[in-house]
Amino acid sequence: MTELLDLTPRFRTFHAAAQGAEPERRWALWQDLYGVAAVPPTPQGQRLARELLDAAWDRYGKLPDDLSAQARRLHSQDAGAAARPSALLGAPVPSHRLVAYVGGFEDNAFAFSDPLPTVCLPVETAPEKAEVFLTHELAHLVHHALSGGAGGWTRTLGATIVQEGLATRVTDALHPGAPLAWRIGEAGWLAAWEVQRVHLLADALPRLSACDDATTLRFILPHPELTLERGAYALGWWLAGEWLAAGRTLAALARVPERELPALVQTWLAR
Template sequence: MPELFDLTPRFQTFYALAQGEPPDERWVLWQEHYNFAAVPPVPAGQALARKLLDEAWARYVGLPANLSLEVSRLESQANLAAAQVEVLFQAPVPAYRLVTYVGGFEANAFVAGTSLCMPVEMSAEWAAPVLTHELTHLVHHQLSGSDGSWTRSLAALVVQEGLATRATQILHPEASLSDHIGDANWLRACDAQREMLGQDALPRLGQSDDGTLLRFIQPHPNCGLDRTAYALGWWLTGEWLSQGRTLAELARVPEANLPMLVASRLPA
């Protein structure tokens, strides 16, 4: 059982105080009473959090009155997902904290250190593969020697997302492609840029600065497609699996060796 850290009461306090307030005052109240969003820990993160709040505000009225029921549901789903991930990776899920929060309806769960952060507005059907994805990150961090922080090499980002997306494909074969990796049209668009993305990533695999990581998370400057690190990880991990390697084996490659591992599969 994970340790539970429920942020929904903080959100409800903010939401009650913000009723009838103009957007700027609402933002001040959000920062004072809630101040939690699924955004990167970079200078632009607060601007993105403000954008998420403004876009989600009108939808919050539709949230269930009793968010504790959603929290309990996510706890149960997390325990089931952990048991499946442990079998797949032949390793225990490390001790972690399940952080439940109200997001911006963008369905963006994430792992930070040893915390797994899940938005309560995510449906049970969607939460099942998402929990598998995020728990895979926790197991992978432990097996590869990662500290699970935002700062890691581009190669580590690519492999982390590759393993997580393929884990959901294996454990949730009933789920759609979008639940594993993303919209099919987006993936086809990425595939059309596959050689360019590989060549662009190759000299940057060992870099861990914000600019490099965001280059392959936010819209890529060469093609305008976002989350291209996920696409690279999906393709590469698929190739390794087709060669007979396993997720359990790949998860045990030390994080320091991941630039070399990824470089071996990218076009020169």
């Protein structure tokens, strides 16, 4: 069962209030009246939210005045999408809240389970993309439940790697015809990480049990030395792919307790 939380009226309140405002005033209004973005809950995340707002501002005027239909469409898509990851992972998608919000036209959905299972999707995402993104985020909710993880922002790097690897491979299995960019990332991005693979593995190995913000951001945002972003996703994609190639299932990977995931990744990295 899915509860819909439609935040688009809150966005409209902000958008109306910010008409004609200078960028600094617009940012202050965003913080006071809206404050929703797919960014880390850190000071660096707030800087990213400001950048998204500034980049998207001129496009917001082209959105429909009433976005409730888009929110209801996402709610309907969520209800229809749950059966697929459930069947693959052998467990139901938990009852959850679907948050429909206006993002920054970057098509960035996210999910968490703390304090309650939640999937957040931007209403400007095209319906065919939303289907694929929903599979990824619903796989996260199932994984949180099966692995005993809290499903919050704070988790070890090892857990992040496996969580993203599982979700991307579930999405790949259930949407094999979707563009690679929707399933994991642009082909050029993945190829660039392949070139840096040895360096990324070596950088991650001593940090697998770390759960501080700096470590998480190092492998989600652009890497400070290797420059590419979302290193944890590339690591997870490779790990889960090799797990499958060894004849194991994603359902089995989903049931590895979260506390054991750093050791699981260490075994893979150090082989």
